[in-house]
Amino acid sequence: MTHLATPTFSRSMKMIGCLMITVSCVTPASSVFIVIPGVVQQAGSGALICALIGGLISLLIAYVYAELGSAFPLSGGEYAMVARAMGPLPGFIILGLNLVVLMLGIAVIALGLGTYVQALLPNTSALADALVCLALTTFCALLSVQTNALITGLFLALELIALVVVAALGFLEPVNTWASLITNPMVANAAGQIAPATLNNIGLGTSAAIFAFYGFGSAVYLGEETQGASRHIARAVLWALAISVVSQSVPLAALLLGAPATAEAFTSGTMFGDFVLARGGPGLAMAMNLAVALAIINANIAIVILAARMVFSTGRDQVWSGPINRALVRIDARYKTPWVATLVTGGLAGLLCLFDFSLLLIASGTALMVVYGFLCAAVIVGRRNGATAHAVYRMPFFPWPPVLALIAFAYVIYTNVTDPGTGVVSFLATTIVLAASATYYQFVLKRRGAWVLRGPEGNAS
Numbered sequence: 001m002t003h004l005a006t007p008t009f010s011r012s013m014k015m016i017g018c019l020m021i022t023v024s025c026v027t028p029a030s031s032v033f034i035v036i037p038g039v040v041q042q043a044g045s046g047a048l049i050c051a052l053i054g055g056l057i058s059l060l061i062a063y064v065y066a067e068l069g070s071a072f073p074l075s076g077g078e079y080a081m082v083a084r085a086m087g088p089l090p091g092f093i094i095l096g097l098n099l100v101v102l103m104l105g106i107a108v109i110a111l112g113l114g115t116y117v118q119a120l121l122p123n124t125s126a127l128a129d130a131l132v133c134l135a136l137t138t139f140c141a142l143l144s145v146q147t148n149a150l151i152t153g154l155f156l157a158l159e160l161i162a163l164v165v166v167a168a169l170g171f172l173e174p175v176n177t178w179a180s181l182i183t184n185p186m187v188a189n190a191a192g193q194i195a196p197a198t199l200n201n202i203g204l205g206t207s208a209a210i211f212a213f214y215g216f217g218s219a220v221y222l223g224e225e226t227q228g229a230s231r232h233i234a235r236a237v238l239w240a241l242a243i244s245v246v247s248q249s250v251p252l253a254a255l256l257l258g259a260p261a262t263a264e265a266f267t268s269g270t271m272f273g274d275f276v277l278a279r280g281g282p283g284l285a286m287a288m289n290l291a292v293a294l295a296i297i298n299a300n301i302a303i304v305i306l307a308a309r310m311v312f313s314t315g316r317d318q319v320w321s322g323p324i325n326r327a328l329v330r331i332d333a334r335y336k337t338p339w340v341a342t343l344v345t346g347g348l349a350g351l352l353c354l355f356d357f358s359l360l361l362i363a364s365g366t367a368l369m370v371v372y373g374f375l376c377a378a379v380i381v382g383r384r385n386g387a388t389a390h391a392v393y394r395m396p397f398f399p400w401p402p403v404l405a406l407i408a409f410a411y412v413i414y415t416n417v418t419d420p421g422t423g424v425v426s427f428l429a430t431t432i433v434l435a436a437s438a439t440y441y442q443f444v445l446k447r448r449g450a451w452v453l454r455g456p457e458g459n460a461s
Contacts, residue, residue, distance in 0.1 A: 012227070022236055029160075048256055064372075065219075068382065075221055082378045181256050
């Protein structure tokens with residue numbers, strides 16, 4: 001297999017810039033208004049328990065990301081780390097899954113913009129809003145990474161201010177007690193009645209909470225552009241998780257304390273918007289819609305930046321045909337960004353926006369758990385075979401974080417598989433992607449010879 005002479009990124013960004021882009025990828029405000037309602041729909045007032053469990057599980061996986069990211073701070077992200085620790089086939093399977101997760105994530109967030117834009121501009125359509133959002137964010141992603149760190153940091157500050165306002169509305173006038181949220185969680189059942197939450201409800205809600213916190217590990221995609229990456233990527237991952245969990249769990253607790261525990265409240269897809277309108281009036285609700293719309297745009301800027309780095313890496317690792325690989329590794333001379341990979345990322349996400357929003361959300365659920373599971377296995381294998389011995393950061397309490405996380409992921413996947421509705425569909429979608437990735441590796445990539453992964457200096461591994 002002939003290797004490409006690959007342009008390199010400029011390692012010019014400080015850790016704080018990496019952190020701003022990473023937390024923007026998590027997008028606390030839009031997660032609270034778009035994803036967290038899914039946690040409440042699954043678990044009712046038990047959603048706070050789900051958030052706490054999801055935060056703990058996310059901490060376990062954050063340790064995994066931090067150690068692997070310290071050993072392999074590469075733009076390929078998860079697939080580059082798994083492949084170097086476990087071998088090419090597991091790495092390529094994660095490549096396929098991660099392409100799906102990232103592209104679906106961009107499309108889901110862009111389509112979620114419509115609800116909030118239509119509150120400001122009633123005559124627009126969700127699809128048109130999503131496509132305009134993608135065009136704007138793809139253009140921003142073409143700018144230098146330092147410029148985008150500044151842009152996303154400013155947007156992020158507005159997000160956090162908005163969430164503080166939501167939290168204040170709930171905490172200042174509570175109608176429920178903390179004890180009721182923990183000891184007697186209630187949920188809306190299929191008959192539209194309030195009933196005690198079951199372990200299955202908590203399991204499904206935890207899965208949704210983990211998805212809400214997803215993105216803290218995205219700092220690894222910026223490893224080739226961050227100064228002192230082997231040390232600073234680990235710090236960025238852990239700080240991003242802390243900010244994500246606190247900034248989402250606090251408004252969730254405020255909602256559960258401040259809103260009546262009714263079936264209508266538990267099943268509403270716009271429960272946070274309804275709560276702000278009821279407590280703060282139409283003016284504040286309008287301002288909050290604007291804040292969430294800006295948060296969604298900010299999130300898509302961040303995710304397009306990160307996904308484009310992975311698409312660039314697939315070209316460097318010669319995953320596709322020669323002409324495609326050569327195009328994907330082109331870096332703009334002025335901004336030092338992978339401009340072709342960025343345009344491809346925006347274009348693919350735009351095509352996915354043509355599909356049903358609910359289908360996209362379901363398809364991405366179980367895939368994330370599988371990616372996390374492979375990462376846990378990779379950090380264990382990397383310790384055993386010495387692949388990660390050079391990592392500057394080493395997680396505490398090894399091997400318990402990845403082992404406990406694997407057990408948790410197995411349970412979450414089990415609850416998805418046994419759920420006759422969306423869970424089994426999500427599992428089947430993930431299985432199809434796994435099979436397609438393994439088939440492509442076996443019958444296309446492997447037949448070209450050994451799949452040799454390339455680093456930023458072109459060194460093979």
